[in-house]
Amino acid sequence: MAQDRRREWLNDAVTRWEKQMLRLCFAYLGDTALAEDAVQETFFKAWKHYDSFRGEAEEKTWLMRIAMNTCKDLLKSSWARNTDRFVTPEQLPEGAVPFEERDDTVTRAVMSLPPKLREATLLRWYQGLSLDEMSRVLRLPKSTVNYRLKKAKTMLKGELEEWYYE
Amino acid sequence: MSNGKDTLRAAMDRRLSFLDSRPSCRAALQQRIAQEEAPVMKKKFSVALVFALVLVSLSVIALAAGILFSPKADAVTLADKALEAKYGVTLKMQTYFTRSEEDLGDGTVRVTYASEDELAYVLGTYTADVKDGKAEVTWSRDGADVSGGYAADAWGAAQLEQMLKDNTATGDMGLFIGYAARAAKQNGRPDETVPSMTEAERKAYFEGIEKEKTDALNARVLSEDEMRAAAKEAVTVRYELTEAQAAMLELFVQPMATEENAWYLMIDGEPCFEVQYFLDQNPGTFTEKDGAYAVAVNVKTGVIERMVYESGLGGEG
Numbered sequence: 001m002a003q004d005r006r007r008e009w010l011n012d013a014v015t016r017w018e019k020q021m022l023r024l025c026f027a028y029l030g031d032t033a034l035a036e037d038a039v040q041e042t043f044f045k046a047w048k049h050y051d052s053f054r055g056e057a058e059e060k061t062w063l064m065r066i067a068m069n070t071c072k073d074l075l076k077s078s079w080a081r082n083t084d085r086f087v088t089p090e091q092l093p094e095g096a097v098p099f100e101e102r103d104d105t106v107t108r109a110v111m112s113l114p115p116k117l118r119e120a121t122l123l124r125w126y127q128g129l130s131l132d133e134m135s136r137v138l139r140l141p142k143s144t145v146n147y148r149l150k151k152a153k154t155m156l157k158g159e160l161e162e163w164y165y166e
Numbered sequence: 167m168s169n170g171k172d173t174l175r176a177a178m179d180r181r182l183s184f185l186d187s188r189p190s191c192r193a194a195l196q197q198r199i200a201q202e203e204a205p206v207m208k209k210k211f212s213v214a215l216v217f218a219l220v221l222v223s224l225s226v227i228a229l230a231a232g233i234l235f236s237p238k239a240d241a242v243t244l245a246d247k248a249l250e251a252k253y254g255v256t257l258k259m260q261t262y263f264t265r266s267e268e269d270l271g272d273g274t275v276r277v278t279y280a281s282e283d284e285l286a287y288v289l290g291t292y293t294a295d296v297k298d299g300k301a302e303v304t305w306s307r308d309g310a311d312v313s314g315g316y317a318a319d320a321w322g323a324a325q326l327e328q329m330l331k332d333n334t335a336t337g338d339m340g341l342f343i344g345y346a347a348r349a350a351k352q353n354g355r356p357d358e359t360v361p362s363m364t365e366a367e368r369k370a371y372f373e374g375i376e377k378e379k380t381d382a383l384n385a386r387v388l389s390e391d392e393m394r395a396a397a398k399e400a401v402t403v404r405y406e407l408t409e410a411q412a413a414m415l416e417l418f419v420q421p422m423a424t425e426e427n428a429w430y431l432m433i434d435g436e437p438c439f440e441v442q443y444f445l446d447q448n449p450g451t452f453t454e455k456d457g458a459y460a461v462a463v464n465v466k467t468g469v470i471e472r473m474v475y476e477s478g479l480g481g482e483g
Binding site for chain 1: 173174175177178179180181182183184185186187188190191192194195198199202203333372375376416418426428442444446458478
């Protein structure tokens with residue numbers, strides 16, 4: 001019965017979050033195959049540790065934390081560190097829906113940030129996590145999270161128009 | 167980031183719309199779960215458990231006698247001091263480097279401080295060989311011209327100090343990264359590309375990490391509270407914190423229910439539990455010794471296997 005419940009939860013979670021997780025992981029890793037691996041691994045870990053998830057945190061936040069750790073584990077591998085993983089702007093596939101030039105600009109600018117600033121930007125402004133949630137996901141004090149967001153904003157400022165700022 | 171109607175999220179979603187749900191992901195997951203759910207024989211009472219019980223008493227002795235550091239952890243301390251003495255590179259400046267340690271097998275521990283990405287060319291790599299309580303440090307850019315601020319071909323302590331100041335004052339990394347990238351380009355940074363992993367290698371990599379975490383957890387003899395206490399004492403002693411600073415160390419406690427093995431890892435075959443402490447003396451401004459301290463405690467013996475300090479000033483930290 002417990003196994004059935006876990007499987008049922010996983011099916012629902014994949015339906016709810018797969019697309020969002022895939023885009024998040026891609027924006028962080030810059031590689032479609034790696035992002036797919038990371039998403040699959042994230043759901044597998046979540047399924048495996050489902051019993052320890054007791055609803056004390058948002059399901060999304062919990063999954064994001066696992067996803068970010070999985071992406072970092074991937075980047076730590078010597079193979080990933082020494083391989084030019086990022087797609088160039090020209091290599092970024094066309095979208096399935098129409099997009100404007102500035103959509104392209106902002107996406108590429110975010111993907112070009114240093115990893116830790118990119119991670120903070122993606123969680124805050126792409127996934128809409130609060131500072132508290134980010135602190136939990138990144139295991140960092142809020143002051144550090146704030147610091148990184150501020151830096152990310154400064155770095156993006158040169159490339160993006162005021163349109164994108166809070 | 168928004169202007170009311172449009173958001174960064176909407177922009178990225180449009181641009182990344184080529185990424186959508188993949189049936190293959192669900193299928194692969196189902197396959198892995200089926201394998202995982204296959205019945206397995208329960209482990210018999212093992213010799214390892216007997217050893218573990220014996221180690222309980224040894225560990226208690228180790229903790230009672232004071233904090234013990236592994237040879238590598240000791241080597242790092244000597245290397246850090248030698249790095250500062252010879253090149254003026256302080257702990258704070260290490261935020262721009264990634265440190266690693268390697269046992270060379272002849273009693274020498276090699277501690278490497280490598281910078282990455284755009285900064286790799288100008289900052290280079292520092293290598294400290296530690297043997298018999300002495301550390302010899304060299305720099306991959308030894309002999310290069312370090313004069314001229316960010317325009318120099320190689321960046322030493324003076325530039326690192328300026329980078330910290332610029333980061334703290336403006337939060338802007340763009341300025342010096344541009345200079346660094348230019349210098350690297352002009353000098354043809356070597357191509358470090360290696361062949362990609364195969365699918366099987368990727369799978370094995372992930373499984374390996376997970377297995378190591380679980381093995382480390384299963385090897386635990388000390389309680390997590392004991393290990394947190396040992397880690398705090400180690401940080402205080404090794405980084406020479408004052409009593410007041412030690413009292414302000416904030417333990418990072420995972421507030422969410424999470425995987426039981428999340429903080430466990432293997433370091434050179436030794437099962438460890440990682441503890442993180444943060445010091446933020448004046449929120450909003452950097453004060454000496456502020457930053458994150460990560461300590462890996464051997465779960466069987468209480469020995470400190472690894473310590474990492476990250477000032478966080480580099481933004482990459």
